[in-house]
Amino acid sequence: MKILLVEDELKLAGFVTEGLKHAGHTCDHVVDGGKGLETAMVGSYDLILLDLMLPNLNGFEVLKNLRSFNNKAPVIILSALNDTEHVIQGLDLGAIDYLKKPFDLDELLARVRTVQRRTLVQDSLKLQVADLKVDLLSREVYRASKQILLSNREFALLEFLLSNPNKVVTKSQILEKVWDMNFDPGSNIVEVHLYQLRKKMDRGYHQELIHTVIGRGYVLKGDVTKG
Structure with missing residues (x-):
């Protein structure tokens, strides 16, 4: 929060x-x-x-x-x-x-x-995009029925991306919302955590969900449903 x-x-x-x-x-x-x-x-x-x-x-x-x-x-x-x-x-x-x-x-x-x-x-306890299922209350994440273990920061990063589906979010926006930091162009903290998140969540699956938009930021592609 x-x-x-x-x-x-x-x-x-x-x-x-x-x-x-x-x-x-x-x-x-x-x-x-x-x-x-x-x-x-x-x-x-x-x-x-x-x-x-x-x-x-x-x-x-x-x-x-x-x-x-x-x-x-x-x-x-x-x-x-x-x-x-x-x-x-x-x-x-x-x-x-x-x-x-x-x-x-x-x-x-x-x-x-x-x-x-x-x-x-009030919002929704569970979100789904493609075969990714996220329980916001229990903080459990599954991809194709396989549980994915995320750190607190990785989960916060995923939650932020899920709240902005199909929308490019910038590095500075991620730093502000997930790390509570002002933009530091020399920091690679976002890249490191996104690499780890994509490695856990996208690698080995047919459909990649998180994409890099060169020169702009990152986007989670797909229709997010609640339930």
């Missing part, structure tokens, strides 16, 4: 960011409410983790503005303001959960997984 953390406690933010990345998510971090609102509106995030006591614009105002602009990204509030009044206010403004500080990282990750499961159910 692509997650935005809006938190001005730098030590806590670093702890949460590392925990999310270790769990296979990408995470952007900003330290004030105004920047958080701006980033959320342009970033297409799957989840926003939002503190309440923020400089420039408090978390309630951030949430209120997000919903007024029809930004429907799920929001989990992280706050030391733990009285019932604040919890109710946050939920009434459109947050889906409220986690009181201090909290355990494992509890936060469990709540993130709950959001992820809800998102998958």
